[in-house]
Amino acid sequence: MSLVVVGSVAFDSVKTPFGAVDEVLGGSATYFSTAASYFTDVSLVAVIGTDFPEKHLTFLKSRKIDIDGLERVQGRTFRWKGEYGYELNEAKTLDTQLNVFQTFRPKLPESYRDRKVVFLANIDPDLQREVLEQVKQPELVACDTMNFWIAGKRESLIRTLKLVDILLINDGEARELSGEPNLVKAARAILSYGPGTLIIKRGEYGALMFREGRIFAAPAYPLEAVFDPTGAGDCFAGGFMGYLANTMNFEESNIRKAIIFGSVMASFNVEAFSLDKIKSLDYGEIRGRYEEFRKLTHFEDLTS
Amino acid sequence: MSLVVVGSVAFDSVKTPFGAVDEVLGGSATYFSTAASYFTDVSLVAVIGTDFPEKHLTFLKSRKIDIDGLERVQGRTFRWKGEYGYELNEAKTLDTQLNVFQTFRPKLPESYRDRKVVFLANIDPDLQREVLEQVKQPELVACDTMNFWIAGKRESLIRTLKLVDILLINDGEARELSGEPNLVKAARAILSYGPGTLIIKRGEYGALMFREGRIFAAPAYPLEAVFDPTGAGDCFAGGFMGYLANTMNFEESNIRKAIIFGSVMASFNVEAFSLDKIKSLDYGEIRGRYEEFRKLTHFEDLTS
Secondary structure, eight states: OEEEEEOOOEEEEEEETTEEEEEEEEOHHHHHHHHHTTTSEEEEEEEEOTTOOHHHHHHHHHTTEEEEEEEEOSSOOEEEEEEOOTTOSSOEEEEEEOGGGGGOOOOOOGGGTTOSEEEEOSSOHHHHHHHHHTSSSOSEEEEEOOHHHHHHSHHHHHHHHTTOSEEEEEHHHHHHHHTOSSHHHHHHHHHTTSOSEEEEEOGGGOEEEEETTEEEEEOOOOOSOOOOOTTHHHHHHHHHHHHHHHHOOOSHHHHHHHHHHHHHHHHHHTTSSTTTTGGGOOHHHHHHHHHHHHHHHOOOOTTO | OEEEEEOOOEEEEEEETTEEEEEEEEOHHHHHHHHHTTTSEEEEEEEEOTTOOHHHHHHHHHTTEEEEEEEEOSSOOEEEEEEOOTTOSSOEEEEEEOGGGGGOOOOOOGGGTTOSEEEEOSSOHHHHHHHHHTSSSOSEEEEEOOHHHHHHSHHHHHHHHTTOSEEEEEHHHHHHHHTOSSHHHHHHHHHTTSOSEEEEEOGGGOEEEEETTEEEEEOOOOOSOOOOOTTHHHHHHHHHHHHHHHHOOOSHHHHHHHHHHHHHHHHHHTTSSTTTTGGGOOHHHHHHHHHHHHHHHOOOOTTO
């Protein structure tokens, strides 16, 4: 099955203790689509400016990502500049230039409207709903958001949350959205807003899934060389949603597997700047790391 | 098999956002012994002052903890005062009065010297080695330490590490001990100092085990009511070492199970102040939470 994603395509300038890159391909929808493309067909909805080079379009097409919904308008592409310290936990944003993203109103090509799986990356919750209205009969809808919308557009965000099946956010966002410092209580509050499943991303500490009173804890893959965490959350979402779109099985056991595939894609992504690592994986490497997660977490039951 | 532990017995005064307690029973060896007592016989080596009340001795004896090695000397018992914020991650120490602990030189009763499993809680690394020299033929030795010794008695600590099989420390201590911000690299460096197994405790994020090139990741149990994290690391060590002493099986599969039992005991401990929760568990509750950890971490392999 194929998956439609709306989000940003951007140029990132990133500095970490291990190097720096200038105006490389980035953006939530770019990372998401690339990660998801290993599992399913992806239809991308985003906006770029006249400065966006052909080589990046060629790359997206090489990953068989449908870019009919990638609108090009007069002006400059979204730019983000950030820096990480040795902890590599949270980026310090140095500069954000929305440019053409500022007035983005996503329009789905006719061919996208019968997609069954939808991912609304971190954009204005008003726009998230506009996108959703353009999809005829979605079977699975997931979204991301950020502190900017939680603080500034809370009411609209809550309306979006009523329409989604799965919310993926980080722990700080979960605390801010719910007003609860304890994550278990925060999760219960957030599930009461609408989503049946909440996934809390915790960076180097992995992810937690909350659903129908149950919790699943997945670790992050311990890596010895983390170069750049930019896009890790989007790659997590891409692997996660890509696997669900591929299997069209939304039972909890499959959602748990999807979380591991998300963790796998995030772990590859942080091993290099920009999309350098995830642009050319093979499915064997992905399966191999999934199996590594099995070994990483395995312990016997009490009858063994 | 029985287990000998050396560490502190103290009075703790603790304030968290959920309450406060004054001069309650605490100390690394107290938490450790109580947690371990659900799995094996425990022989305690520590020091108390003349102010230590009979009721606490009665409690320790009720847990079948051997207190022949609990020396009582003239003076006041060790006191610690700390406070936690809403994050409940790290205590802010407000006051430490070593009192009789200042001049403590642990002496093992003759009856302790043939113990096969030894835990050296966080004390001066010189004393850790003195204790070890008094044990005839230990089969498993583990130790804890802290930033105070890493910074102030590094050379002595490294000498102790050459003699231990398992080191249990937290992530900040692992980074400080190795000088490496990346935990995988930090672990490799620390294993080169001597211990065959390193366990890194990460509080609410669980624990990581490093051993012979392999890694095991255990989550912490997501709790909705964390009242007081004091002693969680010691309870982890107590459950972990207690289970190993009970089974006397030091293979990796059993070490992984022991890590889950450690996590179980830590999770119970933080649900109440002092030893209030772990002083009266039954083994059914412990097994039940172990099974909860199985459900919490379970995901299928790729052939399912």
